[in-house]
Amino acid sequence: MKAGRFKQWAAGIAAAAVPVLAFAQAADPKPWQLNMGQGVTVQSANAYGAHMFALWVCVGIGLLVFAAMGYAMFKFRKSKGAVPDKDFTHSTRLEIIWTVVPVVLLVLMAFPATSKLIQMYDTRNAEMTVKVTGFQWMWKYEYLGENVGFTSRLDRKSEALRQSGKVVSGQDHEHYLLDVDNVLVLPTDTKIRFVITADDVIHAWWVPALGWKQDAIPGLVNEAWTEIKRPGVYRGQCAELCGKDHGFMPIVVKAVPKAEFAQWLAAQKARNAPNPAPAPAQPAAPAEAAPAEGAASNTAEAPTAVAVAG
Structure with a gap:
């Protein structure tokens, strides 16, 4: 009996520690990760903040509910002579409270969630x-x-x-x-x-x-x-x-x-980038003919020869 009770307490402590262990998480999901990762962007930070806010609201509600249940079970147990009230029907005050409180909590969570959701879809001014x-x-x-x-x-x-x-392990491929x-x-x-x-x-x-x-x-x-x-x-x-x-x-x-x-x-x-086309080959410059001395002298002597023949 003692061993069973010890296991129950250990399980309860572990469950209570889950929100505390949820704070530091890596950007990418890891094996046995307990909570949502914080990520590395504005959107991931917004989503993580909304998630943690909702988580702590749920933790608070759970603590109140289970505390009330525990108090009722130990305070009004049969061994202490508690007698059930068979004539109880309802309480208008309690019905108003457990209707108004959830509505208020939902409204408190809706405002930041809606503003962050609108921001998530705003693609203007992108670089x-x-x-x-x-x-x-x-x-x-x-x-x-x-x-x-x-x-x-x-x-x-x-x-x-x-x-x-084959069965692939982390040693085969990280x-x-x-x-x-x-x-x-x-x-x-x-x-x-x-x-x-x-x-x-x-x-x-x-x-x-x-x-x-x-x-x-x-x-x-x-x-x-x-x-x-x-x-x-x-x-x-x-x-x-x-x-x-x-x-x-x-x-x-x-x-x-x-x-x-x-x-x-x-x-x-x-x-x-496409390969640049090769540059067209430049045509060879025509060689400049140097005036030959013999040709110049022949041109000058030609009329003289004709004159002699005449």
Whole structure:
């Protein structure tokens, strides 16, 4: 009995510690992660703040409810001679309280959530635009106005491992099924607008560290934006069931400082630029004939010869 009671107390303490353990989470999801990640963008910070506010409201409600239940169970237990009230029907005062309090809490949570949701869809004043197109089963990225674009698909090592039939561990590939051949490079501290669509079926572009997810729908262009605050590599996946290889079209975003991004973009432009046509060969300049002394003397002597003959 003592062992069972100890396990119950241990489970209760662990459950109470969950909100405390939820504070420091990495940008990308980790195994056994208990809470939503804080991310590295304005949207992710807003979502995390709203989530934590709602979490603590729920924790407070839970504490009040379970405290009231515990008090009632121990205070009015049968062993102390408590007799149930069989004539109790309802209390108008209690009904008003448990109706008004939830409404007030919902209104308090709705105001900040609505303002942050409006901000999430405000793509104005973006400094650059990236077009994202989903294919079965890869992504295509285009930096609009820069003449730079490429496709991004599952890296060859992950592809070989998944088709090998073996049980893959972290020692075989640290980022198994979460690496690509070409990463999406973005600058930090820059408002970036995304236009997202698809070529065949519905996909969804999702990087948890950026704090949002957007559907890629054929024939429709959706918008989103981000502003990454911290350099790093952030991973995601297609979040819409799009066919048999849905689980094999990851997303990798590499955020770098603005100066480094400018160098990378210049290198991509140089690589994509067509080879310049060879310059036409210049015609050889005609050689200038030097006046020959013999020719000049012959010209001068010719009339003399004619005169003699006459």
